Amino acid sequence: MNYLIVTNSCPFSHDKQGNKIVTTSNVGGVATALKSMLEKFGGTWICWGRGSADENFCEEKYNNYTLKRIMLTRRERQGFYEEYSNGVLWPLFHYFRDKIKFMPVSYKIYNEVNKKFAKEISQNIENNSVIWINDYQLTMVPFHLRQMDIKNKIIFTWHIPWVSKEFYSILPEGRDIIQSLSMSDVLTFHTKLYTNNFTETYRFLFNEKPHSKVYSIPLGIDTSFFSYERARKIKYDGIANKKIIFSIDRLDYTKGLINRVLAIERMLKKFPELAGKFVYVMNVTPSRTNVPEYIKMKKEIEMTVGRVNGEFSTMSWTPIIYMYRKIKDSTLLSYYKIADVALITPLIDGLNLVSKEFISVTRKGVLIISKFAGSACYLNDALHVNPYNLDEIADAIVTAINMDEGEKYDRLQKLKMEVQKKDSTWWYKKIISKVA
Numbered sequence: 223m224n225y226l227i228v229t230n231s232c233p234f235s236h237d238k239q240g241n242k243i244v245t246t247s248n249v250g251g252v253a254t255a256l257k258s259m260l261e262k263f264g265g266t267w268i269c270w271g272r273g274s275a276d277e278n279f280c281e282e283k284y285n286n287y288t289l290k291r292i293m294l295t296r297r298e299r300q301g302f303y304e305e306y307s308n309g310v311l312w313p314l315f316h317y318f319r320d321k322i323k324f325m326p327v328s329y330k331i332y333n334e335v336n337k338k339f340a341k342e343i344s345q346n347i348e349n350n351s352v353i354w355i356n357d358y359q360l361t362m363v364p365f366h367l368r369q370m371d372i373k374n375k376i377i378f379t380w381h382i383p384w385v386s387k388e389f390y391s392i393l394p395e396g397r398d399i400i401q402s403l404s405m406s407d408v409l410t411f412h413t414k415l416y417t418n419n420f421t422e423t424y425r426f427l428f429n430e431k432p433h434s435k436v437y438s439i440p441l442g443i444d445t446s447f448f449s450y451e452r453a454r455k456i457k458y459d460g461i462a463n464k465k466i467i468f469s470i471d472r473l474d475y476t477k478g479l480i481n482r483v484l485a486i487e488r489m490l491k492k493f494p495e496l497a498g499k500f501v502y503v504m505n506v507t508p509s510r511t512n513v514p515e516y517i518k519m520k521k522e523i524e525m526t527v528g529r530v531n532g533e534f535s536t537m538s539w540t541p542i543i544y545m546y547r548k549i550k551d552s553t554l555l556s557y558y559k560i561a562d563v564a565l566i567t568p569l570i571d572g573l574n575l576v577s578k579e580f581i582s583v584t585r586k587g588v589l590i591i592s593k594f595a596g597s598a599c600y601l602n603d604a605l606h607v608n609p610y611n612l613d614e615i616a617d618a619i620v621t622a623i624n625m626d627e628g629e630k631y632d633r634l635q636k637l638k639m640e641v642q643k644k645d646s647t648w649w650y651k652k653i654i655s656k657v658a
């Protein structure tokens with residue numbers, strides 16, 4: 223058996239920097255898991271080369287697999303990626319009704335680009351290849367493959383939430399999209415709720431069961447990478463005597479960034495004695511920087527952080543250390559190591575691997591997790607909060623800061639067991655066993 227992985231983003235990209243070409247590795251959880259699977263079993267990886275120098279690297283050999291890049295024109299990038307994937311499907315599947323910009327033209331381009339992916343797949347498969355497609359940018363690929371009479375097994379993994387049938391039904395192209403997905407042999411979601419929502423949506427629209435087998439199999443992390451031992455020492459003298467609250471997210475309206483800053487403000491108003499005793503290290507990674515909603519969101523978050531810092535800072539203390547940049551993985555490991563509390567409060571999130579990474583690295587930390595993150599249903603021993611309830615977040619931070627060592631230890635051991643048991647290897651093995 224050999225595997226043909228299909229994702230929107232590539233595991234590596236090449237960018238022009240002056241007259242040099244710089245190669246960056248995509249360290250996201252999905253890419254990491256799929257990369258280790260391909261290194262083991264061999265195959266091909268098809269993705270969109272969006273680096274500024276990627277056109278010179280349409281085919282590359284890596285450890286046991288070949289990477290093939292699809293190039294998109296400016297118009298394709300805009301219609302497929304910015305407008306339809308991130309302007310329609312992303313807000314739809316996260317229940318952001320007001321942010322959906324329905325545009326029939328962009329769906330047409332999205333569909334054409336999905337066909338382009340299918341064509342590239344068809345040129346790279348062997349009889350025994352299993353095709354494994356990932357995420358909402360590529361929903362129409364199974365349809366185009368079946369149109370080309372390709373009979374290979376198809377796995378489709380969905381990495382974001384699946385909404386209720388009523389909400390899904392507002393999507394004008396909804397029937398085509400769900401029908402295409404169910405042309406896969408195996409469809410996987412990260413939680414039972416999304417799996418049930420998908421099956422119910424299908425029944426609601428077609429009055430029958432979906433044709434694919436549908437499973438809930440949550441993605442895991444590489445626990446040998448996210449380990450305490452690998453985390454290097456960093457200098458943080460200025461804040462070493464304070465409780466460190468930490469978060470890292472892509473800049474996205476689903477992540478609850480503003481509510482989190484408002485919760486820090488609420489906490490300082492409710493418990494003024496905490497002033498000077500903690501810092502909130504808020505790392506935000508730039509994302510989808512050409513999509514208008516994201517540009518707007520950046521301004522809003524920066525104004526809110528500035529306002530709260532302006533209200534509470536003193537000559538010797540600033541409550542929020544805000545960093546807007548992509549940080550290296552080695553730095554992230556160190557942040558996980560020194561943090562006393564990880565504050566992961568998305569308004570909604572397909573899974574959320576940051577919560578698992580933190581648990582895997584920390585030896586002293588408490589995890590506060592939004593009950594609307596997919597991972598919350600597996601991480602029972604974390605403190606669960608409603609990300610819309612600022613008082614609840616503020617109180618959970620205080621509980622975390624004051625938690626006695628015994629309780630912290632007990633919770634952490636149970637959480638670590640769960641994260642170690644369902645790691646990234648467990649995830650891909652479980653999924654490929656479903657087509658065996």
Ligand code: G6P
Pocket residue numbers: 230231357358381382509510
């Ligand atoms: C989410 C999606 C992924 C996507 C990632 C980064 O996690 O589920 O499919 O790759 O965000 O977003 P971007 O638009 O930069 O690929």
